[in-house]
Amino acid sequence: MPVLPVGSHPSRLAANERLRGAMVAANVTIEALADHLGIDPKSVDRWLNSDRTPHARNAEAAAKFLGADAYHLWPKLGERRRSTPTAQDEVVACYPMRSTVPYGLWRSTLAGATRVIDLAVSNLLFLADTVWDLPTLLADKSAAGVRVRIVAPENPAGPVTGLGDVFPSLLSVPGLRLSTHPGLRADMMRADDDLLVTTPFDGLTPALAPVLHLRRLGSAPMVGGYLATLDHLYATATPTRPVASHLRAVAA
Structure with missing residues (x-):
C-alpha cells in the first residue's frame, strides 16, 4: 500500500x-x-x-x-482570546547544556531563515564544528537578501584574526556584517523569530550553561529583551574591515 x-x-x-x-x-x-x-x-x-x-x-x-x-x-x-504572550509561551525547549541540544537544530534553524540571521558567538570553533557548511550557508542567505550579522569576541592578535582564522571565507562575502565586541561572554543565535540562547553565570562556561530555544510571539517579552540586547551589542561592536587588495589577490 x-x-x-x-x-x-x-x-x-x-x-x-x-x-x-x-x-x-x-x-x-x-x-x-x-x-x-x-x-x-x-x-x-x-x-x-x-x-x-x-x-x-x-x-x-x-x-x-x-x-x-x-x-x-x-x-x-x-x-482565540487576545492576550499578551507570557515568557512561558515563548519557550520552545530548554536544554541543560549545549551538548544536549539536538545536533541538527543549529543548522536547521539557520537554514529556515528568510529575513534575519544574527550570530553573537563566544566560541567560534564550536559553531564551525556544529554547522560544518556555515560559510556557504551564510553566503547563500546573504545573496538571497537575508540580513546576516556576526559578532565575535575581540582577539588579542587583532580584530579580524579570530573570525579570519575560523571562517576565512566569510571575510569576502558581500553584505555580511562582521564585528567584534570585548564584552561578549555568551552565545545567541537568531534566525527570524527563533533564538537559541545560552544562559551562563559567573564561573560557568557557555558550553556547560543551559540553552533556551525561544520563538517570538507578537510583542513577547522575553524574546523582545534578547533582540534589544542584540541590537545594542551590534551598535557598540567594532566592525571588521578586511583588506580589499588582499582579497582580490586570493580570488585571483
Missing part, C-alpha cells in the same frame, strides 16, 4: 482541507511535519482530521515550514 503524504485515514474526509492542501503542495508528510515541530505525529493527524487548532507557537512554526499563512490554515487561531 502506498504511503499517503498526509492524513492516516484515507476513507475519511479531512476536516482541515487547507492544511491538507498545504502539506500536499509542500510534499510534507505527517511524520515530517511532526518531526520538524518536535511533537507526536498523532497531534498533526488530529489537526488534519478534526477542527482542532494547534497552539499559536506550533501553528506559526508549521505554517512557516509549509510556506503558508497560519491564519489561513487555522482561521480559528484569530478567534
Whole structure:
C-alpha cells in the first residue's frame, strides 16, 4: 500500500482541507511535519482530521515550514482570546547544556531563515564544528537578501584574526556584517523569530550553561529583551574591515 503524504485515514474526509492542501503542495508528510515541530505525529493527524487548532507557537512554526499563512490554515487561531504572550509561551525547549541540544537544530534553524540571521558567538570553533557548511550557508542567505550579522569576541592578535582564522571565507562575502565586541561572554543565535540562547553565570562556561530555544510571539517579552540586547551589542561592536587588495589577490 502506498504511503499517503498526509492524513492516516484515507476513507475519511479531512476536516482541515487547507492544511491538507498545504502539506500536499509542500510534499510534507505527517511524520515530517511532526518531526520538524518536535511533537507526536498523532497531534498533526488530529489537526488534519478534526477542527482542532494547534497552539499559536506550533501553528506559526508549521505554517512557516509549509510556506503558508497560519491564519489561513487555522482561521480559528484569530478567534482565540487576545492576550499578551507570557515568557512561558515563548519557550520552545530548554536544554541543560549545549551538548544536549539536538545536533541538527543549529543548522536547521539557520537554514529556515528568510529575513534575519544574527550570530553573537563566544566560541567560534564550536559553531564551525556544529554547522560544518556555515560559510556557504551564510553566503547563500546573504545573496538571497537575508540580513546576516556576526559578532565575535575581540582577539588579542587583532580584530579580524579570530573570525579570519575560523571562517576565512566569510571575510569576502558581500553584505555580511562582521564585528567584534570585548564584552561578549555568551552565545545567541537568531534566525527570524527563533533564538537559541545560552544562559551562563559567573564561573560557568557557555558550553556547560543551559540553552533556551525561544520563538517570538507578537510583542513577547522575553524574546523582545534578547533582540534589544542584540541590537545594542551590534551598535557598540567594532566592525571588521578586511583588506580589499588582499582579497582580490586570493580570488585571483
